Amino acid sequence: MTGSAVGFLDILLLIAFSSLFSLGGGNGPLAIIQDRWVNSGLLEPALFSWALALGYLSPGPKAGFLSAIGFYMYGLPGAFAAILGIILPTLIGAGAVSFWFERLQPAIRRISLPAGFVIAGMISAAAWNLAVPIAPGPVEVLAIIAIAIWVWWRSPEPAFIVLGSAGAGLMLWALG
Amino acid sequence: MTTEPADPTVAKRLQPSDTSHVPLATLSLILFKIGATSFGGLWAATQKLEQELVVKRGWLTAADQKALMIAATLIPAPKFLAFGGMVGFRLRRWPGSVVALFSIMVPPALCVLAGAIILNPERLGGPMPQVTHTVSIGVIGLLFGNALHQIRSAQIGLRERILGIGLGAAVAGSAIAGAPLIVSALVGLTLGVCLIRPTEDPA
Numbered sequence: 001m002t003g004s005a006v007g008f009l010d011i012l013l014l015i016a017f018s019s020l021f022s023l024g025g026g027n028g029p030l031a032i033i034q035d036r037w038v039n040s041g042l043l044e045p046a047l048f049s050w051a052l053a054l055g056y057l058s059p060g061p062k063a064g065f066l067s068a069i070g071f072y073m074y075g076l077p078g079a080f081a082a083i084l085g086i087i088l089p090t091l092i093g094a095g096a097v098s099f100w101f102e103r104l105q106p107a108i109r110r111i112s113l114p115a116g117f118v119i120a121g122m123i124s125a126a127a128w129n130l131a132v133p134i135a136p137g138p139v140e141v142l143a144i145i146a147i148a149i150w151v152w153w154r155s156p157e158p159a160f161i162v163l164g165s166a167g168a169g170l171m172l173w174a175l176g
Numbered sequence: 177m178t179t180e181p182a183d184p185t186v187a188k189r190l191q192p193s194d195t196s197h198v199p200l201a202t203l204s205l206i207l208f209k210i211g212a213t214s215f216g217g218l219w220a221a222t223q224k225l226e227q228e229l230v231v232k233r234g235w236l237t238a239a240d241q242k243a244l245m246i247a248a249t250l251i252p253a254p255k256f257l258a259f260g261g262m263v264g265f266r267l268r269r270w271p272g273s274v275v276a277l278f279s280i281m282v283p284p285a286l287c288v289l290a291g292a293i294i295l296n297p298e299r300l301g302g303p304m305p306q307v308t309h310t311v312s313i314g315v316i317g318l319l320f321g322n323a324l325h326q327i328r329s330a331q332i333g334l335r336e337r338i339l340g341i342g343l344g345a346a347v348a349g350s351a352i353a354g355a356p357l358i359v360s361a362l363v364g365l366t367l368g369v370c371l372i373r374p375t376e377d378p379a
Contacts, residue, residue: 021361023252027322028361035357049312054291055284056318060211061256064284068292083285086257087277093251094261094273101247108250113332114368117340118361120326121347125360127319128352134312144317151321152328158318159215165314169307 005042006073008081015066015085021122023108023115027062029086031122033069034129045133047072053166056158198235198267204279206233207260212283218245218256225259235267257281336372343368 014036021028030052037043051072055065063086070082097104136144147161206228214221222245229236236244244262251258257277264276295304327341347364351357 019254020252022254030319031357031361035351046308046312049315050295050308051288051292052315052318053311054288054295056315057291058284058287059213059215060280060284061254061260062217062284063254063257063281064288067285067289071289071292079285079289083281086253087281090251090253090257090261091270091273091277093253094258094265094277095270097247097250098262098265101250105250110373111365111369112250113330113336114340114343114365114372116326116330117344117372118347118364118368120323121344121364122351122357122361123319123323123326124344124348125351125357127316127323128348130312130319131316134309134316136313136316140313143313144320147314147317148320148324151318152324155325157215161314161318162311165310166307169310170303172310173303173306 006037006078008074008077011070011073011078011081012085012088015070015082016089019086019089021115021119023112023119028119028122029063029066031119031126034126037069037073039129043069043072045130049130053162056162062158198272200268200271200275203264203267203272204275207264207276207279208282211260211280214256218248218259221256229263236263240266332372339371340368343371 014032015029018029018032021032033043034048038045038048048069051065051068054068055062058064066082066086067079070078070080070085072078074081131144134140150156151158151161210221210225210228214224226238226241230238230241244259244266245255248255248258248262251261253261257280260276260280261273264272264274266272268275323344327337327344330337330340332340343364347360350360
């Protein structure tokens with residue numbers, strides 16, 4: 001768990017803002033969280049990874065990982081703030097698109113194309129910054145490359161990768 | 177990234193329908209069930225959604241569902257969540273959207289929260305440090321893979337693709353070098369809007 005430097009409103013606002021980088025299905029919020037809270041030392045990289053892993057293992061929208069992030073930052077109120085933070089902009093977006101679909105679609109389509117590449121860059125930076133404190137060895141770097149190629153090529157269910165990684169960890173621990 | 181052309185029939189299908197008889201409690205229950213039993217994101221859940229919303233309940237037609245799924249990609253929010261919000265809005269306007277969003281979000285949020293409380297790597301000893309480490313390796317691979325997948329899924333020409341990859345690399349490079357990520361992203365987005373244009377449809 002991390003410090004109380006971040007409060008309910010901070011969590012709500014950052015998550016709400018970060019949802020803007022979900023355009024076209026990209027997971028921009030994780031990059032924003034990584035940048036604002038993990039890089040600044042407010043949230044431990046291991047807890048951030050753990051929250052993501054739990055999100056991949058859970059049913060429903062992957063945004064569920066935000067509840068763990070909020071919890072690590074500010075306890076149960078933080079978890080609620082994080083969920084509220086992702087729901088509010090979605091609510092506004094759902095209403096706006098329902099009413100003004102025809103008017104909004106060309107503009108959003110225009111932004112969506114470059115947004116995909118920008119979000120890819122943001123996610124790459126998040127992955128890089130997550131890897132730095134872990135300092136992976138050569139075998140682990142190869143594992144990261146192999147997983148990245150597999151995901152890019154075959155789009156496997158992320159839960160399998162998380163479960164496989166956890167299983168590998170258990171085996172390594174058992175082998176001493 | 178969506179490249180769907182503007183379609184006036186989609187716009188009609190997004191308008192609130194005359195289904196105000198749908199009780200909010202039922203809407204909540206069905207979306208909670210969908211949230212609790214769907215794995216793999218919005219596209220993987222298509223059949224389950226159709227079964228619940230089109231076949232069993234008759235709240236939407238198959239075409240309505242497709243229109244809502246297309247529109248959900250336009251909302252800057254997780255697609256699955258956006259879809260739920262739009263279904264709620266179509267059935268019961270704002271109250272329906274609020275109920276739908278919370279109902280679809282509660283199952284994953286509770287699962288993750290329970291995992292975070294019970295399996296806290298800071299408190300548990302034993303294999304947890306090793307498991308956390310290998311899971312982190314897996315998550316890093318997943319993130320890089322997702323970034324590559326995001327680039328691959330763009331339906332644009334070669335020139336735009338090369339520009340986009342350069343843009344993404346510049347955003348990543350500047351953020352890794354220490355520039356504020358949000359500034360890098362906004363500058364990248366502005367440049368991208370100027371440089372990367374949708375491929376014209378032959379029709």
